[in-house]
Amino acid sequence: MTQMRLHLTFPEERVRDPIIYEICRKFPVVINIRRADISLDSGWVELEMDGELADIDRTVSYLRERGVHVDPLEKSILEG
Amino acid sequence: MNSPSAPHQESERTRAEGGNAPSSKESKIKGLKCRECGRLYPAVAIHICEFCFGPLEVDYDYAAIGRRISRSSIEGGPKSLWRYHELLPVTGEPTVGLHAGMTPLIHAKRLGKYLGLDNLYIKNDTVNHPTLSFKDRVVAVAMTRARELGFDTVACASTGNLANSVSAHAASSGMKCFVFIPHDLEAGKVLGNLIYNPTVVAVRGNYDDVNRLCSEIGGEYPWAFVNINIRPYYAEGSKSLAFETAEQLGWRIPDQVVVPIASGSLLTKIRKGFQEFEKLGLVAPNDRLTVNGAQAEGCSPVYRAFVSGKNHLIPVKPQTIAKSLAIGNPADGFYALEVVFKSKGAIAAATDPEIVEGMKLLAETEGVFAETAGGVTVASLKKLCEEGRIGRKDLTVAYITGNGLKTMEALAGALSEPISIDPTLASFRKTVNPSN
Numbered sequence: 157m158t159q160m161r162l163h164l165t166f167p168e169e170r171v172r173d174p175i176i177y178e179i180c181r182k183f184p185v186v187i188n189i190r191r192a193d194i195s196l197d198s199g200w201v202e203l204e205m206d207g208e209l210a211d212i213d214r215t216v217s218y219l220r221e222r223g224v225h226v227d228p229l230e231k232s233i234l235e236g
Numbered sequence: 237m238n239s240p241s242a243p244h245q246e247s248e249r250t251r252a253e254g255g256n257a258p259s260s261k262e263s264k265i266k267g268l269k270c271r272e273c274g275r276l277y278p279a280v281a282i283h284i285c286e287f288c289f290g291p292l293e294v295d296y297d298y299a300a301i302g303r304r305i306s307r308s309s310i311e312g313g314p315k316s317l318w319r320y321h322e323l324l325p326v327t328g329e330p331t332v333g334l335h336a337g338m339t340p341l342i343h344a345k346r347l348g349k350y351l352g353l354d355n356l357y358i359k360n361d362t363v364n365h366p367t368l369s370f371k372d373r374v375v376a377v378a379m380t381r382a383r384e385l386g387f388d389t390v391a392c393a394s395t396g397n398l399a400n401s402v403s404a405h406a407a408s409s410g411m412k413c414f415v416f417i418p419h420d421l422e423a424g425k426v427l428g429n430l431i432y433n434p435t436v437v438a439v440r441g442n443y444d445d446v447n448r449l450c451s452e453i454g455g456e457y458p459w460a461f462v463n464i465n466i467r468p469y470y471a472e473g474s475k476s477l478a479f480e481t482a483e484q485l486g487w488r489i490p491d492q493v494v495v496p497i498a499s500g501s502l503l504t505k506i507r508k509g510f511q512e513f514e515k516l517g518l519v520a521p522n523d524r525l526t527v528n529g530a531q532a533e534g535c536s537p538v539y540r541a542f543v544s545g546k547n548h549l550i551p552v553k554p555q556t557i558a559k560s561l562a563i564g565n566p567a568d569g570f571y572a573l574e575v576v577f578k579s580k581g582a583i584a585a586a587t588d589p590e591i592v593e594g595m596k597l598l599a600e601t602e603g604v605f606a607e608t609a610g611g612v613t614v615a616s617l618k619k620l621c622e623e624g625r626i627g628r629k630d631l632t633v634a635y636i637t638g639n640g641l642k643t644m645e646a647l648a649g650a651l652s653e654p655i656s657i658d659p660t661l662a663s664f665r666k667t668v669n670p671s672n
Contacts, residue, residue: 161289161451165551165565190289191272198548202289225551226444228451229284230464231567234418234443236396236498236560 158209161202162216165225168197175222176201183207183215202229265325268468269295271571279325281385281465291567292468294325302516307487310479310518317373317476323512324476325469326380332409333376335365337476341484341633346601347614351621355631357490358598359481361638362606366408368639369560369607370477370502371401375462377473379405382460388412389459393450395421396560397638402462403432414459418446428642443564463499471501471568478509481633482519489514489522491630494617496609496637497529497538497583498561500572506635507575527575528625529583530616532556532591532608538569542583547573557588557646558608560638582625586615592650594618595640605640613637 166175171194180187185207192201205212219226268277272290283292305322313319317337318330340360348356361370375398379390391414392402399415406413413434417426421438429436439446454464462470482489489510495503507527513519531539534556537549549569554562566572576583586594591608594615598604606614617634620626640647657663 161284163565165549167550193548195546195548198546198550200548225565227551227565228447229289230447230451230454230467231551231565232499232563233447233450233454233463234393234395234416235398235463236394236558236562 157206158212160205160212160216161229162205163227163229163231164201164203164219165227166194166199166201167223167225170223171195171197171199173222175219175224176203178222179215179218182218183211185211185215264297264301264322265327266295266297268292281382281387281460283465283467294468294472296323296325298512298515305516305518307483307518310483317376317473317480320476320479323479323509324377325472326377327384330376330380331383332379332405333372336372336376337364338480339364341481342602342604344602344634347598350597350601351618352628353621353626353630353632354628357481357485357631357633358602358604359477359633359635360604361477362604362610362636362640366404367397367400368642369397369401370474370635370637371397372405373476374470374473375401375405377476378462378466378470379409379411379460381469382462382466383409383411385460387458387460389414389457391416391450391453391457391459391461392463393417393446395425396642398463399429399434400642403429403434406434407432416446416450416453418443467567471505474502474505475509475512477502477635478506479513481506482510482513485631485633487519488631489519489525490633491522491524492526492528492581492626492632494528494530494613494620494626494632494634496561496613496616496635497531497569497572498563498566498609500538500566500568500570502635502637503527503529503572504568504575507579524630525579526581526625527579528581528616528620529572529576530613531583531585532558532561532612533585533587534558535562535564536585537564538566538573539583539585541569541573542576547577549573556591556608557643558591558612559643560607560609561612582620582623584616584619584623586612586619590615592646595647596650598636599640604636606636607638607640607643608646609638610636610640611646 188204270285270290273288342358344356344358364372389412393416419438419440454461535554551565591611594611657667
């Protein structure tokens with residue numbers, strides 16, 4: 157089992173979609189939301205994701221396909 | 237991943253947190269404190285609150301510091317950022333980056349005249365030691381703290397100034413060094429690091445892949461990853477820019493500052509540095525201090541949030557010549573925005589052509605050759621003046637954070653060609669005609 161800590165950013169066109177619910181139904185990962193701020197037109201969620209590495213990778217790919225921006229909790233680490 | 241740590245207790249730590257327990261000498265550092273929920277932690281190599289995932293910051297004992305620090309104690313210190321060691325998160329003598337900081341504060345009369353400002357100053361970190369950018373400040377502090385915590389290996393993920401500084405300081409201090417870069421980075425950008433002989437790891441993957449790998453490595457390996465597990469200490473080094481500014485202005489806090497925004501940390505720490513000097517009575521409070529930000533339009537998530545009046549940042553894919561500011565999802569963007577809003581400041585953004593014009597303007601008026609980030613700052617300063625946000629009499633400081641020799645490619649085709657003449661006086665007179 158692996159645990160990832162992720163920062164998800166939801167664009168306006170996705171903020172009303174039940175995407176967290178979707179990934180829990182579609183993939184064998186455990187989601188634990190630790191901090192979030194959602195408004196009518198944008199939002200972010202910080203969560204832990206537990207599961208097999210391959211399942212986490214598939215979940216992250218799905219989130220990106222759905223238009224969610226996925227970063228590590230630290231956000232942009234690569235600096236100029 | 238990091239294991240949970242109870243507040244201010246010595247629990248079993250992961251190897252990445254550093255093995256040394258806080259000593260009695262750490263009286264000025266009470267520990268680390270979550271910026272969001274206030275939960276306390278020991279001053280080890282951790283950066284995220286295990287309870288709410290908020291960022292951790294150094295928690296100082298200002299009463300103890302106040303009994304030891306004074307203008308004269310600072311003035312009697314070394315001519316480097318270490319003259320402010322009481323307000324930096326290290327417990328012993330500095331061991332890395334002994335010559336970083338104390339860069340010139342230039343009264344920019346010619347640039348000020350062009351912009352309509354009588355009291356404009358440039359904080360010139362283009363001449364910082366040893367790698368010619370403000371990163372020498374944060375890395376000096378991060379690596380001194382890393383050694384105190386028992387690390388012998390330092391790491392970073394960077395394509396530019398940060399990698400330069402970490403590599404150089406690792407070489408001079410004898411620490412092992414790992415630098416992570418995307419595999420398709422131009423060769424020229426790697427050379428400035430290879431000269432210091434770090435281990436450069438080219439990651440086969442895109443920007444997101446590098447980020448994710450580094451996050452995992454930061455939690456797994458017993459390394460001081462300067463902008464991950466050492467970030468609470470690393471970021472504090474930026475305060476020295478505010479300390480120096482206040483001292484060099486004759487122990488005054490300016491009315492306006494203009495600060496480039498990448499991660500957003502620099503802007504928040506400059507504000508914090510001024511606040512600490514006020515709190516300790518080293519300067520008179522200046523309620524007029526207005527904090528302004530500068531971003532490149534091609535990577536401007538904080539600027540866009542400011543313009544929209546919101547506090548949610550939408551990550552972007554950077555597309556700008558200002559590579560040192562190209563952070564698409566800035567870790568401290570929200571906090572930078574908060575500082576700007578609270579101080580009634582503003583954020584401006586500069587296009588790539590405006591960045592080049594900003595670099596040229598600074599060079600032609602003040603003789604300072606800044607990298608593209610400096611062009612962003614000057615172009616944004618110009619816009620803020622044109623919008624009437626900075627007044628003629630305001631005591632204004634603009635922060636120039638890196639040297640132009642590092643971003644020469646940005647000037648390709650932007651400068652006039654040399655005048656070509658025959659080796660004769662007649663040709664010189666005819667072609668150059670200096671009397672005109």
